[in-house]
Amino acid sequence: MTIKMVIADEHTVIRRGIGAMIADNASLALSFCGEAASTGELVALLARETPDILLLGYTLRDPQNGMEGLALVKWLTRHYPSLQVMMLSPDTNPLLIRLALEAGAKAWLSRHSDEKILSQALQSVIDGEVYVERTLMNALFKGGKMMNEALSVRETDVLRLICRGLSLTDISRRMHLSIKTVSAHKMRAMDKLGVKNSCQLYCLLAKTRMFDIAL
Numbered sequence: 638m639t640i641k642m643v644i645a646d647e648h649t650v651i652r653r654g655i656g657a658m659i660a661d662n663a664s665l666a667l668s669f670c671g672e673a674a675s676t677g678e679l680v681a682l683l684a685r686e687t688p689d690i691l692l693l694g695y696t697l698r699d700p701q702n703g704m705e706g707l708a709l710v711k712w713l714t715r716h717y718p719s720l721q722v723m724m725l726s727p728d729t730n731p732l733l734i735r736l737a738l739e740a741g742a743k744a745w746l747s748r749h750s751d752e753k754i755l756s757q758a759l760q761s762v763i764d765g766e767v768y769v770e771r772t773l774m775n776a777l778f779k780g781g782k783m784m785n786e787a788l789s790v791r792e793t794d795v796l797r798l799i800c801r802g803l804s805l806t807d808i809s810r811r812m813h814l815s816i817k818t819v820s821a822h823k824m825r826a827m828d829k830l831g832v833k834n835s836c837q838l839y840c841l842l843a844k845t846r847m848f849d850i851a852l
Contacts, residue, residue: 639666640763643682645673646694646725651748655692655725658752665759675699676709683717690762695726695737706797707740707790714741721762725750729773736793744768792826795819800842 642659644652652672659667670686673679676699679691691713698705704712713722723744724737734745744758747770754770761768788796791812798808805823809816823838832838 710740
């Protein structure tokens, strides 16, 4: 049986590169039924097609609806329960990986993955298994004290947007929340991460590389 697949990532070179890697692998019975460069394009595509697997770039977003990150993963798994979502991300933080898996993702791959790892991940998901790269799996079980109390979806998204250089006002507009609520999410995240001020928070985020930092 041929498995239908969709690739959604904001970077064209990643979409086309992964497509080429899979096309060259004769052992995988996969057929592409589309690609998307934004959340809006992905939603429209899923309304037309019924793919079995979605390879989703974690940074995929759409300025029009603001749905991205873990919120997008939860929305996809809720509205398309049979869709197997595989995450592709530059982030290797154990906490973020765990949150994505808890949200319903079936695999987590770094952008450094080669053809062999990609093939293993796809085959695992096809076989109904959850896949995390070995090096990331080791980190997942060695997260230490910082990973004991999980951040909420909102807290994680606020931190990720802060790392993109957005102010609390900008974040409140994008997430359709009040500045007071956004600030509360930030403060709760800081408490869970064990930092006392914004400077310590930014240093921790830069050190752990939980998200891409906008320079």
